[in-house]
């Protein structure tokens with residue numbers, strides 16, 4: 001987000017000029033506040049599900065936090081799998097930008113100077129240096145997305161009969177949005193088209209160019225895929241939990 005140069009009328013004090021986002025009429029604090037609230041709520045919810053819940057399956061629906069379902073003794077199933085997508089989000093280029101700015105104000109934004117005495121060193125120091133492992137989290141998450149597609153297909157199978165329930169629709173929407181988020185990843189875009197000097201010099205290079213263009217289509221709106229899929233992951237899990245608790249009845253149509 002680029003910020004405009006302060007003009008005389010916007011200067012509230014000689015020491016701290018007030019700047020305004022030229023691309024939005026919304027107050028500057030609104031976006032960071034939204035990021036802090038949304039990510040905090042999701043983080044607390046994810047910890048509760050992963051470490052304190054043992055059930056996430058209501059036939060034929062499986063919570064995305066538990067896929068693939070691995071049960072070993074008293075250890076909650078989410079512990080085995082949820083680390084991959086959570087690390088993937090934590091190290092995502094878009095989320096990094098969002099939480100660095102919103103939680104820490106460090107850096108505050110493009111072209112906005114750091115506060116006195118602070119120097120932004122990016123991902124070169126502990127613990128942020130671990131963000132450079134994002135590509136490996138991508139590999140693990142791709143495996144999980146394959147399982148989620150399998151779960152979404154199974155969610156239309158009601159004891160051997162094809163059917164559509166609200167849960168089936170939710171699970172399908174969730175995996176579509178997660179795929180859009182995962183395959184629009186900046187690291188994947190680099191894997192597809194990076195490190196190449198010529199896109200047209202060989203069959204393989206031309207294929208990579210096509211793949212790169214496809215990834216770019218998803219990558220352009222990576223932030224929106226990120227938020228939408230975060231919402232459906234939580235929403236799908238909550239829906240299954242409400243079914244398990246008997247609070248909701250799953251409307252379904254079975255052939």
Ligand code: FES
Nearest residue numbers: 092093094185186
């Ligand atoms: Fe966001 Fe990779 S950059 S998922």
